Amino acid sequence: MSIFIWTLGSFLLGALPFSLLIGKWALRTDIRRVGDGNPGATNVLRAGSRAWGLAAMFLDMLKGALPVALAYILYEIRGWAIVPIALAPVCGHIFSPFLRGRGGKGVAATGGIWIGLTYGAATVIGALGMSAAYLVGDNSGWAVALGLSGMGAYLALFLRDPVLITIWVVNAALVLWRYRDTLRQRPHLRAWIKRK
Numbered sequence: 001m002s003i004f005i006w007t008l009g010s011f012l013l014g015a016l017p018f019s020l021l022i023g024k025w026a027l028r029t030d031i032r033r034v035g036d037g038n039p040g041a042t043n044v045l046r047a048g049s050r051a052w053g054l055a056a057m058f059l060d061m062l063k064g065a066l067p068v069a070l071a072y073i074l075y076e077i078r079g080w081a082i083v084p085i086a087l088a089p090v091c092g093h094i095f096s097p098f099l100r101g102r103g104g105k106g107v108a109a110t111g112g113i114w115i116g117l118t119y120g121a122a123t124v125i126g127a128l129g130m131s132a133a134y135l136v137g138d139n140s141g142w143a144v145a146l147g148l149s150g151m152g153a154y155l156a157l158f159l160r161d162p163v164l165i166t167i168w169v170v171n172a173a174l175v176l177w178r179y180r181d182t183l184r185q186r187p188h189l190r191a192w193i194k195r196k
Contacts, residue, residue, distance in 0.1 A: 014092025018059035040104035064112020141182030
């Protein structure tokens with residue numbers, strides 16, 4: 001019963017559309033009409049505010065990090081019991097009932113849950129992989145895929161915990177499914193690389 005309550009609470013927290021709310025309250029804009037139409041932090045940035053974009057990204061990460069860190073670190077819920085709790089914020093973000101199931105892509109929430117599960121180590125590796133891919137290429141889906149791959153390699157090489165690897169597999173599948181259209185496109189090098 002307690003695992004169900006933890007999972008439900010994590011899902012509902014993950015479902016809170018902070019980026020959309022920031023867009024409406026702070027920027028007077030429906031960010032779903034900006035960029036790719038995704039109700040996520042990137043479109044807050046595209047709507048014209050770097051500061052509010054960073055705030056939205058922080059809140060989207062926090063809603064993943066907070067419940068997972070509390071469950072995993074403070075309350076020491078380990079083993080297979082942590083799997084639904086850890087995946088719930090990402091599922092809530094992607095399939096938000098507050099947005100009729102049309103939530104964001106789950107990248108920031110993913111970073112948050114891995115802060116809670118690995119004290120941030122996997123999140124840093126994922127961010128470095130994404131940043132490197134964004135630096136040389138223009139395809140966000142492939143950048144996310146590279147970041148997730150780096151996280152998976154870290155888990156497989158250094159932690160070797162089947163529970164964490166299971167969480168990563170499902171997490172990666174959910175996020176990459178949201179990027180499926182972008183992943184069908186070939187990545188292209190940035191102009192500054194082509195000039196060299």
